[in-house]
Amino acid sequence: MLERQDMPRQDPEKRRSNFNEVALGYSHEQAVNEASRCIQCKKPLCVAGCPVEIDIPAFIKCIADDDMEGAINELKSMNALPAICGRVCPQETQCEEVCVLAKKGEPVAIGRLERYAADWELENKLGEAEKPESTGKKVAVVGSGPAGLTAAAELAKMGHSVNLMEALHKAGGVLVYGIPEFRLPKSIVQKEVEYIERLGVDIQLNSVIGMVETVDELLDEYDAVFLGTGAGLPSFMNIDGENLSGVYSANEFLTRVNLMKAYQFPDHDTPVKKGHKVVVVGGGNVAMDAARCAVRLGAEEVTVVYRRGDDEMPARREEIENAKEEGVIFRLLSNPTRILGDEKNWVRQMECLDMELCEPDESGRCRPVPIEGSEHILDVDVIIIAVGTSPNPLIPKTTSSLETSKWGTIIADDNGATSKTGVFAGGDVVTGAATVISAMGAGKIAAKAIDKYLNSNNL
Amino acid sequence: MPFEIIEKSQIVPTIHNMIISAPRIARKARAGQFIILRIDDAGERIPLTIADFDRESGTITTIFQEMGKTTAQLSKMNAGESLLDFVGPLGNPSEIEPVGTVVCVGGGVGVAPVYPIARAHKEAGNKVISIIGSRSADLLLWEEKMRDVSDELYITTDDGTKGQHGFVTDVLKELLEGSGSISLVVAIGPPIMMRAVAGVTHPFGVRTVVSLNSIMVDGTGMCGSCRVLVGGETKFACVDGPEFDAHEVDFTLLMNRLQMYQDEEQLAMEHYKKCEREGCQC
Numbered sequence: 001m002l003e004r005q006d007m008p009r010q011d012p013e014k015r016r017s018n019f020n021e022v023a024l025g026y027s028h029e030q031a032v033n034e035a036s037r038c039i040q041c042k043k044p045l046c047v048a049g050c051p052v053e054i055d056i057p058a059f060i061k062c063i064a065d066d067d068m069e070g071a072i073n074e075l076k077s078m079n080a081l082p083a084i085c086g087r088v089c090p091q092e093t094q095c096e097e098v099c100v101l102a103k104k105g106e107p108v109a110i111g112r113l114e115r116y117a118a119d120w121e122l123e124n125k126l127g128e129a130e131k132p133e134s135t136g137k138k139v140a141v142v143g144s145g146p147a148g149l150t151a152a153a154e155l156a157k158m159g160h161s162v163n164l165m166e167a168l169h170k171a172g173g174v175l176v177y178g179i180p181e182f183r184l185p186k187s188i189v190q191k192e193v194e195y196i197e198r199l200g201v202d203i204q205l206n207s208v209i210g211m212v213e214t215v216d217e218l219l220d221e222y223d224a225v226f227l228g229t230g231a232g233l234p235s236f237m238n239i240d241g242e243n244l245s246g247v248y249s250a251n252e253f254l255t256r257v258n259l260m261k262a263y264q265f266p267d268h269d270t271p272v273k274k275g276h277k278v279v280v281v282g283g284g285n286v287a288m289d290a291a292r293c294a295v296r297l298g299a300e301e302v303t304v305v306y307r308r309g310d311d312e313m314p315a316r317r318e319e320i321e322n323a324k325e326e327g328v329i330f331r332l333l334s335n336p337t338r339i340l341g342d343e344k345n346w347v348r349q350m351e352c353l354d355m356e357l358c359e360p361d362e363s364g365r366c367r368p369v370p371i372e373g374s375e376h377i378l379d380v381d382v383i384i385i386a387v388g389t390s391p392n393p394l395i396p397k398t399t400s401s402l403e404t405s406k407w408g409t410i411i412a413d414d415n416g417a418t419s420k421t422g423v424f425a426g427g428d429v430v431t432g433a434a435t436v437i438s439a440m441g442a443g444k445i446a447a448k449a450i451d452k453y454l455n456s457n458n459l
Numbered sequence: 460m461p462f463e464i465i466e467k468s469q470i471v472p473t474i475h476n477m478i479i480s481a482p483r484i485a486r487k488a489r490a491g492q493f494i495i496l497r498i499d500d501a502g503e504r505i506p507l508t509i510a511d512f513d514r515e516s517g518t519i520t521t522i523f524q525e526m527g528k529t530t531a532q533l534s535k536m537n538a539g540e541s542l543l544d545f546v547g548p549l550g551n552p553s554e555i556e557p558v559g560t561v562v563c564v565g566g567g568v569g570v571a572p573v574y575p576i577a578r579a580h581k582e583a584g585n586k587v588i589s590i591i592g593s594r595s596a597d598l599l600l601w602e603e604k605m606r607d608v609s610d611e612l613y614i615t616t617d618d619g620t621k622g623q624h625g626f627v628t629d630v631l632k633e634l635l636e637g638s639g640s641i642s643l644v645v646a647i648g649p650p651i652m653m654r655a656v657a658g659v660t661h662p663f664g665v666r667t668v669v670s671l672n673s674i675m676v677d678g679t680g681m682c683g684s685c686r687v688l689v690g691g692e693t694k695f696a697c698v699d700g701p702e703f704d705a706h707e708v709d710f711t712l713l714m715n716r717l718q719m720y721q722d723e724e725q726l727a728m729e730h731y732k733k734c735e736r737e738g739c740q741c
Contacts, residue, residue, distance in 0.1 A: 167679050169497055169504075169544040177681075206546040208679055212483055232681040236693065243686055243693060243712060245719040252682035260503065260676065266730040269503035269528060270676070271723035345715035392680050394698065 004106035005034040012325040016295055019181045019263055022322060023087070031116040035064035037101065038108045045098040046110060051441030052085075052150075054078045056095055056110055063113055069125065071117040080153035081146070081192045081440065083122060084175060086115025087184050089437045090316050122191050129198040132159040137454045140165060140222040141201075142209045142395070145173020146436045147228030147427025149196055150443030151450075155226075156199040158451045163222070164196070165207040170259060173230055175436070177259040178251070180289050182296070183319075186258075210394040215402070215423060224422045224450045227410060228443055231389040231428035237281070241339025242385070246273055246347035250282070250290045250386035257293045275382030278302045279350055281336055282386030283313035288320060290384045291328045299382070302328050307335040307355050307368045331378075333357070335370065339383060350378045391429045399423075407432060416446030417453075424450055461541035462496075465518055470600045471593075473525045474568055475534050476510075482517030484547045490575035491553030491670065491702055494519060495678040497544035498532055505529050506675045508572035508647070508701070509548065519547070522571030522600070528727040549678045550701045553668070555579040558642040560586040562634060563609070564627050564656055566648025567593055570601050572670060573647045578608040580645075586610050588641075590630045592648075596621035628655045635663045642666065646705065650714045657705035667705035671696045673716060688712050 008024040009015075015022055026034065038060040046056040055074055062071035075082040091097075091111035099107030137160045141152045144166040152164045170176050172189045197203060209215065209229075218225050234249035236242050253272065256262040260270035278294040280287050283306035294302045304323070306313060309332050313320060324330070333355040340349040354374035357366035396404045403411045403419035409432055416424040426442030428434055466478040484494065493508045511520035525534050536542075553576045561580045565573035570591045581587045589609040593599040594617045606612045613630045614622025623630060627648070635641060644667040646656040653669040660667040673685040673696045680698035687696050688709035694700065 167546070168677060169546070177677075206544050207483075208546060208549065211548055212487055212546075232679075234681070234683050236683070243688060243716070245716055249683040252676060252684050255676055255682050261501075264501075265723065266727045268501045269727060271720050271727070273719075344718075345712065394680065 001105075002033055002037050004037065004109055005030045005112075007109070007112050012327075015182065016326050017298070019296055021185050022182050025119055026112055026116045031063055031113060032066060034109050035060045035113055038064070039100065041100055045100065046095040046108075049095040049098040051094070051437045052079045052444055054114075059117060060108065060110070060113055063117060068117060068120045072121040072125065075114060075117055076121075079440070080150055080196065082114050083118035083188045084146070084184060084192055085437055085440070086111050086113075086118050087188070088179060089114075090435060092317065094437070122188070129195065129200075131200050132157060134161065135159040135454065137161065137224075138163070138222045139224045139226065139450060139454075140218045141226045141228065142215070142218075143167075143173060143228040143230055143427075143429075144171040144193070144203065145175065145228060145230050145427065145439065147230070147429075147439035147443040147446075148173065148226065149193070150440040151226045151228060151426065151447045152201045153196050153199055154444055154447030155450060156196070156201050158447070160451070160454065162201045164201050164203045165209050166203065166205050167208040168259065169205050171203050171205065173228075177255045178286065178289070180254065180258050180293050182292070183289065208394070210398040215395060215399040215420075219422055223454055224424065226416070226443070226446055226450060227395060227418070227423065227425040227429055228427045228439070229392060229395055229429045230439075231433040232392045233390045233408075234385070235388045235390060236385055237336060237387060239336060239338050241341055241347065244339055244341040244347040245345050246275070246381055247339060247383045247385065248273075250280075250286045250384050251389065253290050253384045254286070254293065257297070263293075263297060272297065273382050275299045275380075276301070277378075277380045278382045278384065279378060279380045280304050280384045280386055282306060282388070283308065283315060284386060284388075285315045285319055286389075287384075287386035288315045288323050288328075290386050292323055292326055294382070294384070295326050295328060303331055303378070304328055305331045305334050305336060305350075305352060305378075307333065308366065309333055309357060312357075312366060333368065335368065337375065340377075347381060347383055348379070350380050350383060351375055352378060389428075389433050391432070412446075414445070415449035416442060417449060422453070424453075461543055462545035463541045464536060464538050467536060467538050469534075470522070471598050473534075474522060474598070474600055475525075476520065476522055477533065477536075478518050478520050479542065479545055480517060481519050481545050481547075484545070485512045485514050485517045485519055488512040488519060488548040489552035490555065490579040491572075492548040492550045493678070493701060494521065494545060494547035495549060495675065496521075496542050496546075498529065498536070499543050502543065503529055504544070504676055504678070506549070506672070506678055506697075508670065508672070509575065510571035511575055519545075522568060524568040527724045528731045531728065531731060546678070550697060551699075553579065553645070553702060555583050557584045560588065560638075560641050561643045561645065562631065562641055563587060563589045564631060564644065564646040564648070564652075565589070565591045565605070566627055566646075566652040567598070568600070569646075569648030569652070570599075570605065573645065574601055574604055574608070576645055576647075577605065581608045581610075588634065589613070590615065590627045590634075592616065592622075592627040592652075594618065626655065627652065628659045631656060632659050635660065635665065643668065644705075645669075650710055650717065653705060653708075654710035657708065657710070661706050668702050669705040669708060670701045671703060671708065671713060672701070673713060674719065687716075
């Protein structure tokens, strides 16, 4: 049997100083070879591992048969954003993890094949999207991240009139402000957004729902509302010195770099502090993204400080390896206790404590415990805090009878229905910060529920 | 959907009045709130306090001072041209209640955002005493507009070219010493002025509100760039403010954080001037 095909990537030395995409994608030959590794299971486990239930063996068979159009049709029938998912989905813990081939060797590279088919379409095919007959029903989708884009696409395909509201000046949510260019080129996001528009979705930028219009007001104008507003509120550690100049939330640092293109300053107006010695606190994908941006901006030394160990880092293994290749230093089992500044309020040092892991608690994760007397000081001039985010309270605060949990997430049932009639929600705003694909899955489920709601007799 | 500039004029040297067509925002705008704008695709997002709004004509008035690259570029734009992005209203509106006597203090370009607040207090039935100040007579703005919404109006200039020679705080102190009936002081201006106002009112125990102009990116609570320390707690000026209890605000931190991009601001300005001189390639 053929070996799993490696995907060409930019050389680490070279990519350290540019924002171009790191993974370069399969050649046609590699894609066909990889596709031919799929044994076309009768009862494919991979499909069950996919949050949007793509018929994975079917699209892979099309690639193996060199039927690219068939492949993209299979993908697009279940997933409106395959070029994005092919790049940022954690396939290793979803479809590829359960691939039968993984039992004895390496799983089929499902994500890379998805990317190949989606990129083929973007380069070769983009025709008019089919517009079904109008149902005459109007839906407002709030937030244009993965959940909102997916819900909007699905609802438009069902014939509903969809307005997609975005607070920022570009559509895409975390796909444009959070995930960096070198992992997900913004031109790809733009093309996927254009596809959503071709489906008939009307995108209204610069629309902060809760301020310019409330959800209650939207309900006067629309038959249903979907909230996919994500988890955009950055968490801080609440330690001394967090408000010093040079201390960023990962959201701010990434928004400046990605959405505002601070890496092209001063050709683009928004600046960001590049730093000489940068510390990123956290071990998730956002921390990896921030660290790798800092490397590319030209910092001399970039260190990830994480309170648990290597195995416990929630970031994708692939991204951790990429970061290491690019020279990011990892200080594991280390936790910041305070940040020290100079007389002009600039960050200069960070004090950390070494940690050790004790027995796993009920949640199964090892709890880190500080080692007494292990305080030590790191020199640093930029700190990026990537310890998580929670939902923005703006909409719950301005919407009548919309129930939220103590974590600030909107409470919704398995179909995305909230406590408020006609209002549905999905993605990070319901689950707390999670993955692009789980948000897309939620958007898709909610779209079905909204369709059912719109077709019910009480409207 | 670009946002057209309906009117644009220089009110006093370096300070400009700009009226933007934004019906959706005008419908909702209230005193004390702000907008964020972006001129073009390479532009930064800057917050400007709403100085006035007209729900019928669907316009928002902003007043800005030439400070850095973006405001310099804005100052060159004219009626008929458009801004790429204009978003709002953002932040919490001012709390307007019948409280008795309210002193509204505006310093420099801060007179503009104080105006709709003074007007709202007047409409709520409060007695409005306004103190407006600037460095010099030629930099004083909106005197007549302020007079129209104030029961009493005091003017100060740093150089004595108009009104009382001195600072807005001098008049404020005299008012506080002369009357026990002031229930609220609202002050908007440079941080150093707002700190001075807080210092003057504190011994009198008069509730004092300031509007903070920290650096922002999204303006919706997403980035935390605008964080300020109020009563020992970190707050986001964009969603928790922009108005806060002046006696609780850490003004030193605010001023330090406002300096954060000084070097970059200079660089951006030089780059902009070079583009203007030599034709822009970027």
